[in-house]
Amino acid sequence: MEENGKTKEEILAFLKKAKAADTNYERVLSSMCTYPHEIAVLAHTQFIESNMGDPGLFPGTFDLERQVLVMFGKMLHHKNCPEKAGYLTTGGTESNIQAIRSMKNFRHDIPKPNIIIARSAHFSFDKVANLSGIEIRKASLDNLLKVDLDSVRSLIDENTIGLVGIAGTTEFGQLDPIDELSELAIEKNIFLHVDAAFGGFVIPFMDLDYSYDFKLEGVTSMTIDPHKMALSTIPSGGLLFKEPEYFECLEIHTPYLSVNKQYSLTGTRSGGAVASTYAVMKHLGRKGYKKVVSDCMSVTKKLVEGADKLGIGTVIDPVLNIVALDVPEADLVRKKLLDEHGWHVSITRDPRALRIVIMPHIKNETIELFLKDLAKAVK
Amino acid sequence: MEENGKTKEEILAFLKKAKAADTNYERVLSSMCTYPHEIAVLAHTQFIESNMGDPGLFPGTFDLERQVLVMFGKMLHHKNCPEKAGYLTTGGTESNIQAIRSMKNFRHDIPKPNIIIARSAHFSFDKVANLSGIEIRKASLDNLLKVDLDSVRSLIDENTIGLVGIAGTTEFGQLDPIDELSELAIEKNIFLHVDAAFGGFVIPFMDLDYSYDFKLEGVTSMTIDPHKMALSTIPSGGLLFKEPEYFECLEIHTPYLSVNKQYSLTGTRSGGAVASTYAVMKHLGRKGYKKVVSDCMSVTKKLVEGADKLGIGTVIDPVLNIVALDVPEADLVRKKLLDEHGWHVSITRDPRALRIVIMPHIKNETIELFLKDLAKAVK
Numbered sequence: 001m002e003e004n005g006k007t008k009e010e011i012l013a014f015l016k017k018a019k020a021a022d023t024n025y026e027r028v029l030s031s032m033c034t035y036p037h038e039i040a041v042l043a044h045t046q047f048i049e050s051n052m053g054d055p056g057l058f059p060g061t062f063d064l065e066r067q068v069l070v071m072f073g074k075m076l077h078h079k080n081c082p083e084k085a086g087y088l089t090t091g092g093t094e095s096n097i098q099a100i101r102s103m104k105n106f107r108h109d110i111p112k113p114n115i116i117i118a119r120s121a122h123f124s125f126d127k128v129a130n131l132s133g134i135e136i137r138k139a140s141l142d143n144l145l146k147v148d149l150d151s152v153r154s155l156i157d158e159n160t161i162g163l164v165g166i167a168g169t170t171e172f173g174q175l176d177p178i179d180e181l182s183e184l185a186i187e188k189n190i191f192l193h194v195d196a197a198f199g200g201f202v203i204p205f206m207d208l209d210y211s212y213d214f215k216l217e218g219v220t221s222m223t224i225d226p227h228k229m230a231l232s233t234i235p236s237g238g239l240l241f242k243e244p245e246y247f248e249c250l251e252i253h254t255p256y257l258s259v260n261k262q263y264s265l266t267g268t269r270s271g272g273a274v275a276s277t278y279a280v281m282k283h284l285g286r287k288g289y290k291k292v293v294s295d296c297m298s299v300t301k302k303l304v305e306g307a308d309k310l311g312i313g314t315v316i317d318p319v320l321n322i323v324a325l326d327v328p329e330a331d332l333v334r335k336k337l338l339d340e341h342g343w344h345v346s347i348t349r350d351p352r353a354l355r356i357v358i359m360p361h362i363k364n365e366t367i368e369l370f371l372k373d374l375a376k377a378v379k
Numbered sequence: 380m381e382e383n384g385k386t387k388e389e390i391l392a393f394l395k396k397a398k399a400a401d402t403n404y405e406r407v408l409s410s411m412c413t414y415p416h417e418i419a420v421l422a423h424t425q426f427i428e429s430n431m432g433d434p435g436l437f438p439g440t441f442d443l444e445r446q447v448l449v450m451f452g453k454m455l456h457h458k459n460c461p462e463k464a465g466y467l468t469t470g471g472t473e474s475n476i477q478a479i480r481s482m483k484n485f486r487h488d489i490p491k492p493n494i495i496i497a498r499s500a501h502f503s504f505d506k507v508a509n510l511s512g513i514e515i516r517k518a519s520l521d522n523l524l525k526v527d528l529d530s531v532r533s534l535i536d537e538n539t540i541g542l543v544g545i546a547g548t549t550e551f552g553q554l555d556p557i558d559e560l561s562e563l564a565i566e567k568n569i570f571l572h573v574d575a576a577f578g579g580f581v582i583p584f585m586d587l588d589y590s591y592d593f594k595l596e597g598v599t600s601m602t603i604d605p606h607k608m609a610l611s612t613i614p615s616g617g618l619l620f621k622e623p624e625y626f627e628c629l630e631i632h633t634p635y636l637s638v639n640k641q642y643s644l645t646g647t648r649s650g651g652a653v654a655s656t657y658a659v660m661k662h663l664g665r666k667g668y669k670k671v672v673s674d675c676m677s678v679t680k681k682l683v684e685g686a687d688k689l690g691i692g693t694v695i696d697p698v699l700n701i702v703a704l705d706v707p708e709a710d711l712v713r714k715k716l717l718d719e720h721g722w723h724v725s726i727t728r729d730p731r732a733l734r735i736v737i738m739p740h741i742k743n744e745t746i747e748l749f750l751k752d753l754a755k756a757v758k
Contacts, residue, residue, distance in 0.1 A: 001450045005664030008418055013659075015422055015654060020652075021439030022429060030637065033430045033647060039387055045424055048612055050401060051412045053470075057723060060400030071380045081556060090469055090614070091432075093646040102508060125630050126644055131480060131644075133512050141401040147543060169634055233427055234649045235469070235614060252505050254551055256725040256734055258409065265510075265644075267503055268412060268606060270613045271401075282393075285384030319743055344436060346635040355635055 023344060025361040027369065030346035032170070032198055036276065037231040041273070043279035044233045048372030050271020051323040052088070056258025064259040064278040068226075071281050074239050075204050075220060075247050077215035084244040087264055088226075088274050089237035092197030093124035094265045095223035098239055098250055099193040100162070102221065104232075105249040106191075107161040116155045117164040118147035118176060121256050124196060125164070133157075145169070145316055147176045153184065162191030168199025169210040171348040171355060173322030175199065184277060191220045191246075200224030200238070202320050205286065205293040214242055221246060229292070231360065232277040233285070235270060292360055296321040298303040299367055301357045306371040310378065315351060324348050324376075333377045341373040402723060404740040408749065409725035411549070411577055413692060413738040415655065416610040422651070422658035423612045429468070429650020435637025440650040443657040447605075450660050451619050454583050455601055456594035463623040466643055467605070467653050468616035471576030472503035472642045474602035477618055477629055478572040479507050479541070484628040485570075486540040495534045496543040497526035501574060504543070508678065514538075524548070524695055526555045532563065541570030541599075546591040547578025550702030550734060551694060554578065558590050561597030569601045570625075576616070579603030581699050584665065584672040587625050593621055600625060608671070610663070610739065611656040614649060671739055675700040678746055679737045683755040685750040689757065694730060700737040704753075712756045720752040 006014075025034055036044075047061055054188045055062040066083040073082025089095045102317070104113055114135035117125050130362070137160075139151040152163060157225050165176040165255055178194055185192035196203070201224065202376055203210060213219060220242045226232035241247045242318040250263040304314060307325055315324035330352045337343040346355045385393075404413055415423075426440055434441040452461025469475045474507050483492055493514035500517070508515040516539075518530040529540060542564055544555040557573055564571035573591055575582070580603065582589060592598060599621045605611035620626045629642040643702040663671070679700045683693060686704050694703040706712050709731045716722040725734045 001454055001660055001667050001668075003664045003665045005667045008662065009417060011534040011658050011662050012421070015425055015443075015658060018439035018443050018654070019425060020443065022426075022437045025428065028436055030635070031430070031433060031436060033428065033433075039390060041424065041427055042391070044427065045420065046394055046398060047401075048423065049404065049412070050412050051410070051613060051647065054410060054412075057407055058401040060397035060544055063400065064394075075380055090645045091645070097510075097644075105509065115678055120683055122646075123641070127644070130631065131476075131510055139668050190556065224407050225647075234430060234647055234651065235645065237647075245392050252502055252509065254502050255728045256409070258725075262502070265472070265476075266469045266614065267501075267504070268470040268604075270615075271735075272613065275397070279380055279390050279394060283384045283387065283390050286380050286382045288384045289380075304572065336671045344637060346637070 013030045026366060027342050028342045028344045029356045029362065031359065032228045032357055033234065034231065034361045035163060035282045039283045040232050040280040041275040042253035042270060043359055044276040045272070047275035048272045051272045052269040052274055053264070053267045054257045054261070058271055061274050065274045068274065068278050068281065069240065072238055073222060076213040076240060078240060080213065080242070081244055084239060085240065085247045088277060089239050089264065090235035091227060091237035092122065092195065092223050092225050093127060095237045095239040096122070096124045096195060097128050097131065098265055099221040099223065100132065100134060102241065102246050103162040103191045104132065104134060106246060110159055110161055112159055113130050114159050115162045115164060116152050116160060118166060120145060120169040120171060120174065121164060121166060123171050145174045145190040149177065149180050149184070152181070156188055160190055162193060162196060164193045167203060168295070168320050169195040170198065172324050173320035174316060175210055175319055177340035178219065179216055182216035185218035192218045193221045194219050195223045196227050197223045197225040199320060201289065213347040219275055226277040230277065231280050233273055236273040236277045262351055277370045296344065296358045296360060299362055299364055301366050303356065303358065306367065310371070310375050312378065315353045323356045323358065324353040325356065327354050330354050336377040337373060340358055342372060343373060388501055405745060406721050407723045407742040408735045408741065409723045410485045411607045412613065412738055413610065415612045416659045418662045419611050419655040424651070425528055425654040426654035427509045427651045430642070431648040431653055432643070432646045433636050437650055440653050445737050447653065447657050447660065448619065450546045451603060451617055455592040455619060457619060458593065458625055459621070461619060464626045465510065465617065465619035465720045467656060468618050468643065469614035469645060470606060471501065471574065471602050471604050471617035471684055472506060473503070474576070474616045474618035475503045476507050476510065477573060477644055478600040479511065479513060480603065481620065482510065482541040482570045483513060485625060489540055492540040493538050494541045494543060495531050495539060497545060498730065499524060499526065499550060499553065500543060500545060501546045501549050508569055524551050528556065528559050528563070531560070535567055540571055541572060543572045543574060546573055546575040546582060548697050549577065551703050552697060552699035553695060554589055554591065554698055557598065558595055561595035564597035571597045573598055574601045574602045576602045577607050578605040578699060580668065586671045609656065610659050612652055615652040615656045622707040637713040656727055675737045675739060679745055682735065682746050685746065689750070689754050691757065694732045702735045702737065703732040704735065706733050706757055709733050715756040716752060717729035722749060722752060
């Protein structure tokens, strides 16, 4: 650090330059983040000094978090005190880590526990494995890229404490058969965590005949991220357990705070993100989110139809607003799209395809421009 | 969630009510958080949609983070590419978790590793133990509440992979003898993590004859929190390793992002907090932080002198801006101060004393008012 500080004007000028070097979301087709809603930013800023790591000092923010949990509960058919059965995390990774940690703590009778996830699960589960030493077994997928039930069943043994199902896979937006996983979890008397980090704010606002939440008896915890499709600010994740007692498995004794227990993974925790999530959920309501989702799905359809006209199909029929375009030499096409046209797309692992997430910042006009450049890039 | 959203005005009115229920920091003498600096809030808001979990999309913010790491490096006498040897975390807990995870990954040849911390260490190490299953051994303290070197030495065995020293204990603001821990770590060829979450932005700005950073050969990683005494926004923690290779031990492969590796504990990560930390550190400079710290120390002195006039001593002579007042029936006095006067103070564990953290929001006038109420409460 330098001895003398820079003036406010110097700092703001430098920040402006740094900001200009960042990519505008307008050309980002690879991210599950987007611009937060205006009201989310207002609320975040208003509560920016609030620390949910010490909630006794911030009963107002704490109450906002309880109301968010109740809203989650309603969305996810939760039956038993959602306001006591979860919290707002920093995002999907913390939620997944904590869900597995709760299973492990609850089943401390199992010395070498394992859990079973789909091969399509998010890389946060690799962090869980590395952090906790818990064995993670990866089940294979069926030809629609959903987890294969027979594979899951074959991996279960006496040390298996839980399963993970995904409602909206990161790569393909595919929906695992959570109803069948739920039956299996009940049969084997083990936990079932549903990672709906992305799908949790999409599925409830579509007309889908799909069960994936606490309506299913076997579902014991869920990840659902407000800083993705809910338009809240970073860092806003959600974690909800079926029963408060599973949440309480995360308890750590805390001396010298205004409360004597803490359940979160982090200590100091953003009250700004809590207020932001409350504000945007209350402001949009179900009707607002239905509009967000139906707009994204309409742009998704436009992309699929436009690609089809170029002779490009999709790896699976898109279920949510995520599209995997089946393009030969996908890595090369991706590079061309970036280097020659400034588009950020990503690549799925298996099969290698062009992955595009249609977030709310992607408009019809964006897709028109993108399709023109795609046509050039695949030539 | 309700079907119809509320208007912006309705939301803002409700947020105002919630905000009024939160405690103003002016009566909070128990927290290591405070109001962030104005420029920190401005920068955070400007970069609020930036996600450092996908840094390829945000090269401008990524560069700001590199510059913060270089500033940390200068402050902490780091010698080998600080910009490649750490990152901005969500706070002290993530930093401590990741430091221990790196030790464990580096020493994967040890099947049942243990680490040794002081009994005075932060409760985040209980989270580390619960998460990782690593054994945490707690060394006793000397009569000045510093970690006892003989106790540390006696706990080391062939499975010990690291030690933790604290530069500014959460309860008493005491400084462990990091120089001696460093010698011990070198002798035993093990890691030494220094938790300077609080002290990291206090000690460098005082005239103290105290070594605690990478100037000492044995120090292999450090926690230092910008959202405490550096006046940055939540969530801003810092983690810096002596060598880039220790940092690289945290690597997880990430498909479908703009980069193919991730080192952080969380996935999505606040770029707003990165910009905020950059802005406030550049704006205040060493001179600015010296003023912040010297003001806090002057208020600390005022509190100690005022308490002394009431016949109340301190458990140890305060080294930093944390005071433990040796009051009989501390729990009762704490309750009276809160119930009758609205002051939030906390209680140390052993001995039980009134703990007061003099953050920048505590002014001389605050302490004058507090001392008057303290006089009534101890009667």
